[in-house]
Amino acid sequence: MSHERLVRDWLEGWNGRDLDRVLAHYAEDAVFQSPTVLLGDPDGDGTLRGRGAIRELCERALARFPKLRFELEEVIERPSGVMVLHRKHNVFAARPGLTVETFETAGGLVTRNVVYWSAEEVAARFRSI
Structure with missing residues (x-):
């Protein structure tokens, strides 16, 4: 599967609230930083290790944000992902902020996923605490 197809399927999984589809792209021992x-x-x-820990975080996100939706802006190929x-x-x-994520892959699976928030999103999240 190409990286672009992986990303599109991952986003479709999120938008369809299908965590099995989302997590099928992660290696069992994947690392997630966010x-x-x-x-x-x-x-x-800020680090989770393993698909099980990532699943728990994803389940909480969907429960907390039942209308969560992702809109793809761009996919940029990198040497390792x-x-x-x-x-x-x-x-x-209030407005959808731009988020950047990197996916490192091996054998067609995500081994490391790092999330970077936009300044707008950081400010909004910390205001809500």
Whole structure:
């Protein structure tokens, strides 16, 4: 599967609220880094390890944001994976902020996923605490 197809299928999984589809793209021992993780564990390093831990976070996200929707902006190929620019709708910010995610892959699966929020999204999330 091409990186672009992986990204599109991943986003379609999110938009369809199909976590099995989303998580099918992650290696069993995948690493996930995000400010979302840091909000839940301020003393941690913002990192989850393993598909099971990633699933738990995704389940909480869908429960908290039942209208969450992703809009793809761009897919940028990288030597070890892909960079994705997308907008998240119906979360903290009044306007959908641009989010950047990197996916490192091996054997067609995501081994590392790092999320970077836009300044708008960071401000909106920390205002809501």
